[in-house]
Amino acid sequence: MTATAIEAPALEVEDLEVNFISGDKVTYVLEGVSLEVRKGEAVGIVGESGSGKSVLARTILGIRPRGTVVDIRGTVRVSGEDQLGATEAQIRSRAGALASMIYQDPMRSLNPTVRVWKQIVEAITNRRRVPGDEARSRAVELLRSVGVPDPEARALAYPGEFSGGMLQRVGIAAAIAAHPDLLLADEPTTALDVTVQRRVLDLLEEVRAASGMGLVLVTHDLGLLADRTDRTVVMYAGRIMESGPTSIVASEPAHPYTQGLLAAIPRLTGPIQRELPAIGGSLPPLSAPRAGCPFAARCPLAQDRCAISRPPAVTVAEGHTAHCWAVADQQDEQEAAK
């Protein structure tokens, strides 16, 4: 998949820094995050709690936490349009058209007292006047496209009348209503049973393939991205640790953090592990900027400089990058051997 030279990527994030300031306390949430998603491409962002993955998704959409001053530096462009310099009014007017989001808990992202069809077409009706009949038939069409049975009747139902999986389909219908260039899904299946999860992810894939939009799938579950995204970005403590083709990151990760994460996942295949290889230690405090590599204190390969000096982005292979001193050394050794 190569984007044409003229067409802007669905998403460009360059050197993004996000700090939350409340009173005299500063939380350093994102540090130097860069990322690109082309149209028609699916990218997974994987990370544990505190990795900043959800803040990244929200910053891309222009959602700011309430009651907190947010200090943002860097660039975020969706289809070439600046998201950070945009006023709130501009962001609202674009909401759902340029980029839209599918949330973890559809029950909380939808209004329980409003019939679903009205919420599905909100991204359209917010922008221009649409006759009621037309809006409703558009909602029915969308419900049909996301596989909700009996869409004419279900369009009139309230969110509480749907099962979790069906409601997430409603959430997807609402997110794609205005044909966004970029669709962000933040843990879209975490609240669902595995059997339902699979169908919802299949649907997201279909929707992306049909529309040619860029898809960002944010998750804590590395296993879920296999076969689902072209590339995977691994985040830890507000930084990108590794990024590359999903199949490579999930099978031959270069970064010690990704390796540890992968080893700690209990498996359904292979030998049973009576003792799972855990990653000792915990996340560094986000109340200070991270000097060096944020994973250094937990890393089996850490050297002195890891705690002080920020690791470079090392190209492991075409399109596969790891931010790690140990990986850098390995590369140097290989170069020297040649």
Add this chain to the structure above:
Amino acid sequence: MTEVTTPADEAPVLEVNDLEVRFTSGRSTVYAVNDVSFTMRAGETLALVGESGSGKSTIAKAVVGLVEPASGEVLLRGEAQAGDRVRRDRATRGDIQMVFQNPVGSLNPFMTVEANIAEPLRNRGVAKAERAARVRELLTVVGLDADTLGPRKPGEISGGQAQRVSIARALASEPAVLIADEAVSALDVSVQATVLNVLRRVVDEEQVAMLFISHDLAVVRNVSDTVAVLHMGQLCEIGPTEDILAAPAHHYTAALRAAVPEPGVPLGDPGMTDADPPSPRIRPTGCSFRDRCLAATSRCAEVLPPLTMVGPERAVACHHPLDRDAVASAIPSVTAQGALA
């Protein structure tokens, strides 16, 4: 402790016989647990798996006495337990302990970690001097440093540490049965591994029987000896974990297994229809999985499949059980390089 094996030692610690639980509100009744039986022995882990609404947590609540069964019985060391917790004998109340999903919420936020663990000891009348020593011991069992973590409050420690504190607190009552209800579901994978290792060790070293409730089959595979698969309150299949996951006999187990995403392993055939399960508000007839099952026949709707032995220690409730040898070979495995084909 001297190792003298008497017949009493081999008797199950916990027996659940023909358990039925219903929730009634107004004219509507939810048939939450339908005729479920299993036994547990000391030093063994039994996992209850199933989707939401399968009744796994309700079974746990009935075992502890938080819900009253409509029928059936819970036996602890051969003795019938009163249905509700209030009526339970004070002496046996600490014998079954629970660890919940949200570790911080299940500890007292105003008390230190030490005080949280000491509380059940005090309730059992353990002398003050002995309590402090026992608290240290319990913190060591769960792999936490008593000096640094003991004086802290639950809000000042991480989620994984808090979950280990709740395990220590549960162990303070010296329970015969430990129930872990989605105890690692809210934790990050890197932390989850530590807590699972602690639970395993506790079962081995303290010889408790653990009832491990989880929606995650991969976790269950690495932690339990026996697995019971539940669908809509019905027991589908029960037996040794590794056997069942390697070659499910029930179509639901196979479908559940096929849906678990695993890094580097392609997803298998879904093995089920897109239908929703029947309403739990209708008195169940036949197999509850039939509408989602690819092998269902009219008999499945009419006759409840009885739990039938299909191997040593294995039983399945299905009129058309899977050919287990065929299934085992169809399950995808990691390729030599561990990469996707």
